[in-house]
Each structure stands twice: as C-alpha cells, then as structure tokens.
Amino acid sequence: MTNNAVVPLHDEQDVVRARQAVRIRMEELKFSLVDQTKMITAASELARNAVIHGGGGQMGIEVLVNGARTGVRLTFEDNGPGIADLALAMTDGWTSGGGLGMGLPGTKRLVNDFHIESAPGQGTRIVIARWK
Amino acid sequence: MERIPILRMGNCLLITIQVDMHDRLALALQDDLTAKIYATGAKGVLIDISALEIVDSFMGRMIANMSAMSTILDAQTIVVGMRPAVAITLVELGLELPGVQTALDVERGMHMLRSSLARKR
Amino acid sequence: MTTDAGSKIISARQDELLATWLRSLQSSGASTDRRSTVVQSEQEAREFVKLLAECTGDGYTADIGAPNWAPLRNFLEEFSRRRAAQGFAVEITASFIFSFKKALFEVLQTVLGSDPKNLAAQMWTWTEVIDNLGLHTISTYQQSREAVIRRQQDDLLELSTPVIKLWEGVLALPMIGTLDSSRTQVVMETLLQRIVDTGSSIAILDITGVPTVDTLVAQHLMKTVTAIRLMGADCIISGIRPQIAQTIVHLGIDLTGITTKANLADALALAMQRTSGVAAN
Numbered sequence: 133m134t135n136n137a138v139v140p141l142h143d144e145q146d147v148v149r150a151r152q153a154v155r156i157r158m159e160e161l162k163f164s165l166v167d168q169t170k171m172i173t174a175a176s177e178l179a180r181n182a183v184i185h186g187g188g189g190q191m192g193i194e195v196l197v198n199g200a201r202t203g204v205r206l207t208f209e210d211n212g213p214g215i216a217d218l219a220l221a222m223t224d225g226w227t228s229g230g231g232l233g234m235g236l237p238g239t240k241r242l243v244n245d246f247h248i249e250s251a252p253g254q255g256t257r258i259v260i261a262r263w264k
Numbered sequence: 265m266e267r268i269p270i271l272r273m274g275n276c277l278l279i280t281i282q283v284d285m286h287d288r289l290a291l292a293l294q295d296d297l298t299a300k301i302y303a304t305g306a307k308g309v310l311i312d313i314s315a316l317e318i319v320d321s322f323m324g325r326m327i328a329n330m331s332a333m334s335t336i337l338d339a340q341t342i343v344v345g346m347r348p349a350v351a352i353t354l355v356e357l358g359l360e361l362p363g364v365q366t367a368l369d370v371e372r373g374m375h376m377l378r379s380s381l382a383r384k385r
Numbered sequence: 386m387t388t389d390a391g392s393k394i395i396s397a398r399q400d401e402l403l404a405t406w407l408r409s410l411q412s413s414g415a416s417t418d419r420r421s422t423v424v425q426s427e428q429e430a431r432e433f434v435k436l437l438a439e440c441t442g443d444g445y446t447a448d449i450g451a452p453n454w455a456p457l458r459n460f461l462e463e464f465s466r467r468r469a470a471q472g473f474a475v476e477i478t479a480s481f482i483f484s485f486k487k488a489l490f491e492v493l494q495t496v497l498g499s500d501p502k503n504l505a506a507q508m509w510t511w512t513e514v515i516d517n518l519g520l521h522t523i524s525t526y527q528q529s530r531e532a533v534i535r536r537q538q539d540d541l542l543e544l545s546t547p548v549i550k551l552w553e554g555v556l557a558l559p560m561i562g563t564l565d566s567s568r569t570q571v572v573m574e575t576l577l578q579r580i581v582d583t584g585s586s587i588a589i590l591d592i593t594g595v596p597t598v599d600t601l602v603a604q605h606l607m608k609t610v611t612a613i614r615l616m617g618a619d620c621i622i623s624g625i626r627p628q629i630a631q632t633i634v635h636l637g638i639d640l641t642g643i644t645t646k647a648n649l650a651d652a653l654a655l656a657m658q659r660t661s662g663v664a665a666n
Contacts (some may be wrong), residue, residue, distance in 0.1 A: 168348060346615050360611050368580070368581070369584070
C-alpha cells in the first residue's frame, strides 16, 4: 500500500504527477472507475488552481483506513493571494465554462467532503475527500 | 516538446489525443490545427478522445475552443469517443460543451461528416 | 503466560482431542445440520486441531493477532465465510469453536490433574485463546454477511432496471418505481456503459412506470441525458406522466433539444426512423 505523500505543485508537469499519485492510491483501494475519475479530476482542478492562481503550492495525500470506512483525502495549500470573495467563488454561474473563475462549485460536486479556507493575503487551503 | 499529430483523411482531419495534455501542448495543438485547416482547406475535423481517462475543465475548454475555431474556419468538428466516466464527471463539473457535436467513435463521426458535407454540396 | 505446555499436550493428543470434540459436536446436533455433512464438520475439526498445534508453542502467547497465528486465523476466516455463505446462524458457527474448550479441558485435566496450579494456568491461557479465536470467527462472519447483503442489493438494483436492446443501435431503459438519488446514479452509469459496449446511438429512457419525480431525481435524469449526448448518442424520454410534466415545468428544467414521446412505442418508431436514416446515407 502506497504511503501518504506530499506532491509539490509548481508547474503543469506537477499537475500531471498529482493526478497519477491520486490514481495509484485509489486503484489500490479498489475505488470504482467513476469514483476514481471524479476524484482525479477534482485533484486536477485544484492542483491547477494552486499553480495558476496560487503561485505554486503543494498537495498532500492521505490514505484513510479507519475501521469500516476507507477513503482518500487531499489537502491543497498555497501561499498565493487568497480568494477575496469566497461566497462568490463557491457560486455556480461564476465559473460555467467561460474560462473565468476556479471551478470550485463543480469540484465540490465531485467529492464527498469539501472544506475551504482562504482570505486575501493568507493563501488558500482546500481539503477534499472521497470515501468508498 | 512533442506535438500531437494531425492526420489527413480526404478532406477531413483526424486528431487522436492520447496523452495527459499540459498547457503548452494544448496551445500548440490549437495552432497546428487552425494552420492545417487553412493550409489544406479541410471541411471536417474529428477529435478522438477515446483514450482520455480524465478530462478536467481545462481540457474541456480546450476541446470546446478547438471545435469553435475549426467551425469558424468552415470545418465541421465532431468530438468522438468520450468515455462514460468522463461524461459523467464533466456533467457534474457543469461543463456541458454546448455547440460541440459528438459521436460514439471515429467511424460514426466520419460517417456523420461525410453525410453532412454531401448534403452541403 | 505462554502456550508451550498446552501446545505440546495438544500435539501429543490430537486424535484424542478430536474424538472428544466430535462426540460433543454430534450430541449437541451442531454437526448433523442438514446444511453441512458430518464429513465436512469432521474435516474442519481435524484441520482446526492440527493448525492449533502448529501455531502454538515456543513462547507464543494468547494474542491471536501475532504472526504465528496467521494460518489458524486464515482457516477460521475461510470457515466463517463458508458457513455464512451456506446460511448458518452466527451462533452455530461460533459454538463450533467454543465447544472445543470442553474437549481441551478434559484432556488437560487428564494430563495435569495432579498439578492443580499448572492446570489452572493452562486453562486460563487456553480460555483466552479459544475465546479470541471464537470472536475472530464471529467478526469475519459478520463481515461476510454484510458483503452478501450488499451483493444482493446490487443484484436487485440491476434486476429492477434492466437495459434492453430494442433494435440495432437502440437501447431502452424502462424505469420502474420511485427513483432515489443513488439508484438513479447506478442506473445512469450502467446505461452509459451499455451504450459504449453495444455501440448504440439512441437510448430511450422510459419513465411510464415512475409515478413522481422530485428535484434531485429530475436533475439526475437531466444529467444522464447530457452525459449521453456528450458521449455521442441521442436520448429520447418517453412515458412522461402529466404529473411529472408539471414538475418539470415548475422546476424550471429546460427540455429544449431533448426529444420526448408519449410512450415507448412512439419512441421506438422515432428511433428506428433515425437509425435507418443514418444507414441509408
């Protein structure tokens, strides 16, 4: 079983690496194909955000096996400018395919748990998780 | 940097995307595609994404953009082979790619293009 | 307290132990249940005693989580799963193990009768061991039963929403009963996969058998339709009841671009028209 890890996010190649890291662990835990696709896509979205909007950051992966529940948790952190209006960023419509915005509401729909902390000048921290 | 090959099939172009695309590769593809449509006078474009296991919002927008650009250059564009898990995920993300024509596979896509172009004459 | 002494006794007296145990199993009726033969029980008992002798000795303790207990743990897990699959109650499965204690203590008493302190220590150690093994068997049993239930739920789900090939290139999905969120999702995934597997270009979603639809389900249906389109196939919705038509409008759902037909027959007629149209060109 692959361990927990931290993947640096500084360029496009790192985004690809982040996806692969998530895939490996979800395959080992035997998540369904659809669940894997959703989680890896969510990771791709957030990793790209960290690189493009956050000035670079990192993704932490944790494999969670506690009793009956099995899951994967990802923590995205950057020291970028932070999100000025969090409520707006989490509203649909702001991001629909126009190329604007960070795709956060959509990403939230792809995962089971979604938690975000961000403020101007304080960077951004997003934690997502998917359970079997 | 590697570039994604664009094949010519009669008056149509076929692009098969098989790798995890990053920014520069995607932008290079857009450049190559539009240039080739212009150079060959192609009337149809097939974008085969059957090998893609993940299509995130960036990739989705790239595909939608390529489709739009080609259409402006008078080349009907069809995106083929989207996998079920990818389709489900894109819909959940809220990316419905309006205006992008789709087909199950290259064969059907080609068929659609030929019928459509035959009708136009 | 280690299991050495007891282990040597078990090794030396395997046959006697086995005989005593089988006798008590037979008299309690646990081995003559119609679901398992006497032969099967005897084989299982023999294997258990053999493994018990092998897995103990040389300073090992009653902590059955330790690596030396692995062969016995695996045997018990197999045993438990088999019983769960055969439909045995958990009590009967567990009592198979617990009943071994009586046989073991009879033998221990025979050997260590003149040394009460040692006898007591051994009985205590082995009580712990057998109890732990019994509990392990029970928890494996529970997990197996839960897995069986989950499989049955999935089978039910599949049976209640079959994807049917109506014609070359045309699939139909008659949805019946009330739809809930998770069921609709499973159904959607199955349908999409079948579209790819069969190379069908038209999918008919027939909701004649669906009395009501709530916001969540309506959204799921719309997502299914969109996903089908993204994949390159077309979707026709048939059998919309008056009630649902009203719900759709009240919810502000936009059905432009989605073909709807009153019933499955009309939908099929349209589907055949479309597919033959493609073939003719």
